[in-house]
Amino acid sequence: MADIIQAEGLTKVYHGKVKAVDHISFHVSEGEIFGFLGPNGAGKTTTIKMLNTLASITEGRATVAGHDVAKEPGAVRKSIGVVPQELTADDELSGTENMMLMARLHHVRGSAATAKIGELLRLVDLEDASRRKVKTFSGGMRRRLQLVMGLLHEPKVLFLDEPTLGLDVQTRSKMWNYIKGLNKDRGLTVFMTTHYLDEADSLCERIAIVDHGTIKVSGSPAELKAAHGGDVVTLKLSGGADLTEFFSGIEGVSEVAREGDVYRIKLPRAERALPAIVTGVVQKNLEIQEISFSKPTLDQVFLDVVGRSMRDEEASESDSAWENIRMERAR
């Protein structure tokens, strides 16, 4: 399938100092859901801003829907829908009025506009609430409204910047369903960013893991997990000799990490090697205090390619704190 987004050596330096995005190249095929996964400050929003004409490109080039972003920004704007990270719907207007304004700005008029607005609001289950002012909406309702506000002109590509930031688990999986539906039923190409591992895993067909403005690795979540994750057996023993060498000798084991009495053994298929591991420990007269094994996750891929865990960062920089800052500013 044709590439609907192409980026070649895309670079953004803010004010001649801050290198937010550093020579990244990627492509997105038509009809695909492509995701940028990375921690805070990785350069996700900046990349989206360059692609949707909000930020100038310092170096490199990009095309969206066949148009060069730097040379034909007008044509690009006509073919894209943008759902920003901030909640930007007008608080003082109702849901429908916000949609109406967007429709007029995109030259969707009259009964066509009314029909389209009704259809999109129904799609995200907002048709009843849409007559109320947006300031009475919950965070989830705002995100849903925002999602369809970018779709009135039937764009070819939808940019979604952190579409579920600050939402609870249930509302998030609902959002995922809406996005999947738009992609399947309308063939909409989606370029999205997220710092939620499970979101990237369940929503995106292909992802790129970004950190410090560069793409560390890209591919489908399954490919990445197979290549970088593998299964991990975690084992806690009751003291005794160092078994690192023994575990490394077991067939298929690719890596053994030891911290005190805890061993992390990496291997492609844990269930096959478990008997050998357990028998070995018992034969050496040691006791197993804890044992568990995990299937690969994107977090392991992240750990593998970036060298630190993404979960740690999520914990240190909680979403709710982030949302609070925004709400403060909004006042």
Added chain:
Amino acid sequence: MLEETAALTFRALRKWVRNPASVMPGLFTAMFYLALFGSSFNPANLIPAAYASAASSFLKADFGGAPTYITYLTSGVICIILVFNMAFGGIDLVLDRQLGYLNSLLTAPVPRAAIYLSGVAQNLAKVLLLAVLTFIVALFIPNGLQLPASFGVVDFLGTFVAFVLLGLGLSFVFTALALTVRSIDSLVAIVNFLTLPIMFMSNAFFPPSIFPGWLRDVADVNPVTKANEAARLLIVNGGALTSSELGTYEADIAYLVVFAAVLGLIGYLAAKRALRPE
């Protein structure tokens, strides 16, 4: 482009109409100016009662023949209201940028000129309504605005042509300024720095004929002075302008047209710059 400009202007005005109380602060300020300055700066009060006849001839000679000080002051206060509210009206636009609303316009196929012009239009519309209300309030103040018998609809419109042109020029600058600054603090700082000189280096409160020479020279080129001069000719004389007075009126209006056009051009270029990709 007109369609987008209209849609965006409509959005702003709709929010404003829904909240009619938002005109109240502006209107109260206008009333305070009229009532407080109208009595404390009133030459008739400043000059002791023993010289009452001198005071009234002073009013006649230097205040363009206005029957009361508030008659003179009304157009000055309207201009001040225009300057202040136009300057601070930009806060809404700074908020639009800070909340990301502006970005949602910039990624849509909306001409940048439409974003700028809708800012100019919404500011102008709000402030002109205040100006009309101020004019009406002045009529009801005791010893307030006294219009000549010959003052008709045409004279009212003629008066407001001066205010509209002044307001348009001011809206062009202050809208461009609001799109350029990144924070409300810097907008307020710049606006505070600009508005006081504009207000006091003009004929808004007193006739420049009583100013020291250097101040008179500045006041004479201040567009606020031109707008006041034109408006006062009609407010004081109504339909009965002599041909030299008519000439002055026409020259003032021409000055204001050029003022608005030049600032429109500068404002447009500045706004285009401010709306470029970051």
